[in-house]
Amino acid sequence: MTGRVAQLRSAARFASQLYGEQARGAYEAYVRRIPFARLRFAPGRDDPYPIYEQLRSQGPFVVTPMGNLATVDHALCKEILRSRRFGVQPEGQGPPHDFDLSFLDRNPPDHTRLRRLVAPAFSPRRMADFRGAVEKTVTGLLDDAAAADEIDLVPALAAPLPIAVITDLLGIPDADGDAFMRYGMALGSALSGLRSLRHARQVMAANRDLEALFEDLFARRRADPQDDLISALVAAEADDVVHPAELVPLCGLLLIAGFETTVNLIGNAVNALLDHPEQWALLVADPDLAGAAVQETLRFDPPVQRTARASWDDVELGGYAVRREQWVNVLLGGANRDPAVFHDPDVFDLTRADGAEHLAFSSGIHHCVGRPLAELEATVALRLLVERMPGLRRAGPVRRRNATLIRGPLSLPVRAS
Template sequence: MTAPGTDTAAAEQVLLEVLLTDHGASGPYAGYRRLREQAPRLTTAAGLLVLSGYRDCEAALRNRDLGKVDESLGFQLAGVPEDLQRRALRRFRRTMLFRNPPDHTRLRRLVASVFTPRHVEALRPAIVTRIDELLDGFAGCEVVDVMTDLALPLPVGVIGDLLGIPDVDRSTAAPWVRDLVAPLEPSADLAAVQGAVDAEDRLAEYFTQLLAEKRRTPADDLLSRLATARGDDQLDNDECVGTAILLFAAGFETTTNLVGNGLAALVGAPGQLDLLRNRPELAAPAVEELLRFDAPVQTDGRTALADTSVGDVEIAAGQVVLLLLGAGNRDPRVFTDPDILDLTRRQAAPLSFGGGLHFCLGAPLARLEAAELFPRLLTRFPHLSAAGPATWRAGLSFRGLAHLPVHPGPT
């Protein structure tokens, strides 16, 4: 429920501005602040509950009665026929991302061991080698685009190796992912949803063929594990193809945005950039602060599977809950001076990877890639600086850059 005395209409207008504006470099944070101040627990006229405080978002993520259905349909996208909305992400909805126990448990169990901290740690040498090879390409360049030359190829290469995707196919398949996730944006229009349908069809055709090859000649990779699973772990065709798409998409989309958003934040705060260059041992906590400061994933959704509550807010079965994770990450009740980047911050964990049953499976891998990348980049190119304005991608849910030009400077 919205607190008594709240101007609900005014708060809903702020919410619409937050959801539908292309925020660019400034981000949605001023709008989040206004919404937290006016209605940190907003129930809209359509019945959508919107949470923007850290503690409420955290509690909702951990509440087992708040599960996954298809919260994107709850936005009631204007001008998009319902049958087209349901065709978009059809196979994606068969994955752990949109499933609840026991299906979620079964689907996650099959791949979870690959993303444990211990297994991810074993990948460190190969990740370091890949980072150094990419940075070798910066040497002698006047200008490089961090997004196309580093932030994208690094995680695409890492997840491609884990899955067993041939090198020659990775650059073709990656752009389809950007089109695929468009319906998860509140601002998605008819063209974006149709593009997502087409992108999923292309990805499904590709992974269907690749999984068939893995069944014929299995290798030591994750797609072979999916393709050859038997017994209780065996997936039906849509689950198998959808999971392959999900693992590929999740393996780079968040990490790409973490690298881009993080470097943009550091370039905008030269003192913090110098601090990390001079104290590379701060890399791990620095990644946590960069995740908090400008989260690569700004929103999440849940649906009440039964009557439940968050704090003193009653939530009816079937009600959709929108969690503004990026707003929670800037909550002044939890973070001192939340709009300031402070790599030495030791406060609550960021909400950026979600929480509870649906905590991001690839979070340890994303953290490792970023923690290895930033110190190496700043040490190798100590005079790195902006080479022009950054270009931000449209949308709120997945916040990231399209282009980030920098001068590497002399090594």
């Protein structure tokens, strides 16, 4: 993180000395007139979907203020994500050193090697084993929530569930749920970039604490292996399949991805259902529609709004020339509302037949390895929630995250009846 902190300090000093407050304000006003850039500001952070439609009206690609490209076209997004002519880094380049996201930021063969280590933990057999534990955790959380007249659904259910599940999967004994929630939220908040020096310090502190915890656990599992993922990873280290320096980033990625995807998926699902009472009523009448509600949320309001790929060649896509090493912003949230693919894309409908085409978990070789677990957790949470609290209603305004890549509520106050 130190490299990014230094960049922030340098940029702040440079802007203040060279431009001053008035010029920086003028630059921000200019940027706000560019639809893609408005995704960074309110109300774009609160509701990016009208901006995606503005981008769609401008053609298959738009040029960003940094000279890169962006697209909300579903067919192009899918092609780019699946193409071996694009990578998560320019060809031959490694990931940035200041924030290591393990295989998420790596091209093959390193991506293939690291992903293969964790993929068995998300197999159908393991998901079947996890179902009972997920149901038990959700039941306990809802038991606690039922004692209160009003609850905030995020800290009461959406956040502690994935923390309990991912720490169990990793094999972290007696995990401090509140601490891991802080780590997950701090590190996840950095995915959209560091906003300030204070934010950078928070992220660095979480990173240090998490690194110390994992290093201690690695040492214990080397001495006393257990039936958990961390034991499998240190065994792979002994076999020289994974390098020692890769272990902490790999476990950190699993924590961040496992937390961020699920907490925001559950929050966005409940938020959308409460915005559409007729859909909530459908789910209450048939809790087996919980899986459909999860898939429709992933299409309608996905927790991950965008990703990016770098072109490895000069290529032509959608009639547009993409240069070698040019970055393309793949706007998943916009692609999931492409009217060329989805009927009435702005309608939240649990009964739709075309929802499976969503790209919420990306596509191609970087398709989210933890998708089965996130879908399982969210499905169980919604099914038990409507069974236990069929009269759920809002108790206050939603407070959303201050982020553009990750989308979800920080606070979602509700009453059980």
